[in-house]
Amino acid sequence: MDILIDKGVCIGAGQCALTAPDVFTQDDDGFSELVPGREDGAGSPLVREAARACPVSAIKVAP
Numbered sequence: 001m002d003i004l005i006d007k008g009v010c011i012g013a014g015q016c017a018l019t020a021p022d023v024f025t026q027d028d029d030g031f032s033e034l035v036p037g038r039e040d041g042a043g044s045p046l047v048r049e050a051a052r053a054c055p056v057s058a059i060k061v062a063p
């Protein structure tokens with residue numbers, strides 16, 4: 001699973017980190033980033049839910 005966060009689009013709403021805290025966290029500026037070591041998001045069924053929860057669709061998940 002590839003997870004892409006468009007930091008140019010992210011507004012730091014934090015919904016991703018709330019929805020899938022084992023994969024998403026927030027950097028010092030509040031923008032989304034992936035938890036170190038969880039870059040592939042493997043095994044977390046909440047990743048797609050987090051992508052859906054993002055209010056600005058900054059998260060892309062493939063495939």
Ligand code: SF4
Binds near residue numbers: 009010015030032054
């Ligand atoms: S939910 Fe979207 S806007 Fe909010 S921190 Fe995550 S990627 Fe950024």
